[in-house]
Amino acid sequence: xxxxxxxxxxxxxxxxxxxxxxxxxxxxxxxxxxxxxxxxxxxxxxxxxxxxxxxxxxxxxxxxxxxxxxxxxxxxxxxxxxxxxxxxxxxxxxxxxxxxxxxxxxxxxxxxxxxxxxxxxxxxxxxxxxxxxxxxxxxxxxxxxxxxxxxxxxxxxxxxxxxxxxxx
Numbered sequence: 001x002x003x004x005x006x007x008x009x010x011x012x013x014x015x016x017x018x019x020x021x022x023x024x025x026x027x028x029x030x031x032x033x034x035x036x037x038x039x040x041x042x043x044x045x046x047x048x049x050x051x052x053x054x055x056x057x058x059x060x061x062x063x064x065x066x067x068x069x070x071x072x073x074x075x076x077x078x079x080x081x082x083x084x085x086x087x088x089x090x091x092x093x094x095x096x097x098x099x100x101x102x103x104x105x106x107x108x109x110x111x112x113x114x115x116x117x118x119x120x121x122x123x124x125x126x127x128x129x130x131x132x133x134x135x136x137x138x139x140x141x142x143x144x145x146x147x148x149x150x151x152x153x154x155x156x157x158x159x160x161x162x163x164x165x166x167x168x
Contacts, residue, residue, distance in 0.1 A: 009038055
């Protein structure tokens with residue numbers, strides 16, 4: 001299989017090239033993957049973010065892996081329905097959030113991994129446990145908070161393994 005393009009979706013309060021995305025991007029570039037990070041700054045509506053991601057990926061020639069954090073995890077998961085990626089990898093995804101429960105997207109029909117921190121005070125870890133159970137996603141719960149910056153090495157290891165498994 002051809003190496004995938006990896007498209008990152010950042011969270012509500014961050015930007016397209018925050019520290020976490022930079023480090024993950026550097027790691028997957030070393031595998032030979034092409035990397036993009038969509039800029040959603042100034043776009044609060046999750047549906048608009050999904051539309052922007054779908055438009056950016058619509059004409060890709062290579063396989064696609066979507067990676068998202070928090071609101072970006074929600075966006076990546078929602079866009080998967082239309083984009084048919086070979087994998088979705090999300091961090092502390094904003095599923096089942098109060099007032100937005102009905103917007104929680106259906107699980108993608110591809111390999112799907114969720115990483116969440118036990119000490120997340122923004123998106124309860126229980127939300128990812130519930131989603132993983134209902135969708136049969138692979139779930140890794142780590143000793144971290146919402147930002148997961150202290151867990152970046154562990155996340156990179158999981159991401160690299162995930163990418164390598166999609167191309168085998």
